[in-house]
Amino acid sequence: MTGAASAVVGRFEVAQGWPLQGGKYFCRHKYFCRQEQAWRMRQAEGRSAMATVQRQFNPEAKPMLHANTAQGAAPSPVWLWLDPTTRCNLACRLCYTKESHGKLDLDPADLEQALIKLKDSPALEVKTIHLNWRGEPLMNNRFHELLAVTRDIMPDVQLQWHTNGTMLTRKRARQLLEVKHRHKIFVSIDGGNALSHDLNRGEGTFLRTLRGLEILLEEAAGDEHVKVGVYQIDLGEPIESYDPAFLRLLERVDDHVKVTPLLPGGAHHDVASLSDLESDEKLHQRMMQDVNPKLPVPSGACFWAGHVMCLAPDGKVSICIISHGQHGVIGNLFEESAEQVLERGLAFRDRMETQGRCSVGHCKTCRKPVGQVYAKHRLAA
Ligand SMILES: C[S@@+](CC[C@H](N)C(=O)[O-])C[C@H]1O[C@@H](n2cnc3c(N)ncnc32)[C@H](O)[C@@H]1O
Ligand code: SF4
Numbered sequence: 001m002t003g004a005a006s007a008v009v010g011r012f013e014v015a016q017g018w019p020l021q022g023g024k025y026f027c028r029h030k031y032f033c034r035q036e037q038a039w040r041m042r043q044a045e046g047r048s049a050m051a052t053v054q055r056q057f058n059p060e061a062k063p064m065l066h067a068n069t070a071q072g073a074a075p076s077p078v079w080l081w082l083d084p085t086t087r088c089n090l091a092c093r094l095c096y097t098k099e100s101h102g103k104l105d106l107d108p109a110d111l112e113q114a115l116i117k118l119k120d121s122p123a124l125e126v127k128t129i130h131l132n133w134r135g136e137p138l139m140n141n142r143f144h145e146l147l148a149v150t151r152d153i154m155p156d157v158q159l160q161w162h163t164n165g166t167m168l169t170r171k172r173a174r175q176l177l178e179v180k181h182r183h184k185i186f187v188s189i190d191g192g193n194a195l196s197h198d199l200n201r202g203e204g205t206f207l208r209t210l211r212g213l214e215i216l217l218e219e220a221a222g223d224e225h226v227k228v229g230v231y232q233i234d235l236g237e238p239i240e241s242y243d244p245a246f247l248r249l250l251e252r253v254d255d256h257v258k259v260t261p262l263l264p265g266g267a268h269h270d271v272a273s274l275s276d277l278e279s280d281e282k283l284h285q286r287m288m289q290d291v292n293p294k295l296p297v298p299s300g301a302c303f304w305a306g307h308v309m310c311l312a313p314d315g316k317v318s319i320c321i322i323s324h325g326q327h328g329v330i331g332n333l334f335e336e337s338a339e340q341v342l343e344r345g346l347a348f349r350d351r352m353e354t355q356g357r358c359s360v361g362h363c364k365t366c367r368k369p370v371g372q373v374y375a376k377h378r379l380a381a
Helices: 028-045 049-057 108-120 143-153 170-177 194-201 205-220 244-252 280-294 338-355 375-380
Strands: 007-009 012-014 076-082 124-130 158-163 183-188 226-233 255-259 308-311 316-318 329-332
Touching (some): 108 143, 143 158, 143 170, 170 205, 205 226, 205 244, 308 338
Parallel strands (some): 076 124, 124 158, 158 183, 183 226
Antiparallel strands (some): 007 012
16 A cells, blocks of 8 residues: 555555545545544544534535434444355356455354444444345355344344355255344346346356245245345346246245346446346446446435445455445454444545545446435434
8 A cells, every 4th residue: 555545544544546636635634634533523522523523624514414413413324234255156247246256254253243343333323234245145154153143133123135046955944044033035036037047147047046945935934034035137028038937936935126237337227138148248348338328427425325334254344335445445343443434434425425426536437326315214313
């Protein structure tokens, strides 16, 4: 890390490459000193400090989401993505996390410590947990232990996790269901038939995933804790072309979520033709030539920044689920306090809101729509 491209905030060194403007680092020191000062003031004087400091530097700045209310400090709502492993047994064409696949597994003891920090922090409130992020959760043989730890520390927080289903043997399904916890398991099935699913996920995966889903449904039948869903990336296939066995399984699941794909660059956009999935080059070409030029980069902050913590197995926390590399890392929950990590996330968001997305190098080409924390969650916080 070069001196010119890094800054120390608290005990954490912020990644290189904060946005260059006209060849200079734009307000970098002032900005981070402001955050550091706010952090110290908050420690000493309570939660109104950040809002106060923010106004001192920029009287027109909107109050931050976690600024004090008349009744006192409102904890910041946080959506957690916990990565059981960076390993995956597939390499799906559309996967927005595969660039960061690796070889790390999350240790249940590390997870426990991180969750305790988050739970004990008055500065935040965990709203939902995804016990999946970058890899295939079942690649971690201790996944059932991770599930049990999460249940034990945060029993009342809504939890779901997604799997490609290819590793769902009967034995594995039983092991998972032995962890009695009210939550939802989504099996990812794309397109609707073998042709479209396998184009995205690899040859032979459709049948393996259907089998995994069927086993899970059989084992979970009558289980009062677990709900089973299908999470489907819409690849434009008409329902008439759906595989009959898939349709029969859809009738048995508790939930069916069908989403427009998130394409490289953060745009939610239809895949124009299945042939776009034939190679990475074709998909990239389609994005660069047809999709991205018509979709300008929004100027404000996306929903995720500052509201989401994506925890990797080594403790690093990223700003959003499609972030890759050090520039999106806002701290390390194994080494730092939850408040330090939160503060950096909120500062990241603040910068996007006050100076524009284009001023944040990590996000300046991302087309994720502008979004706020949902009103109902803010009220609940
Ligand atoms: C990154 S995967 C990790 C969990 C597991 N390996 C799986 O495939 O379900 C988490 C979820 O993201 C979805 N996903 C991956 N790439 C996507 C994309 N480009 N657009 C929409 N959803 C996507 C997957 O279908 C899956 O439901
Ligand atoms: S199985 Fe899941 S994590 Fe693995 S490449 Fe596919 S979408 Fe990504």
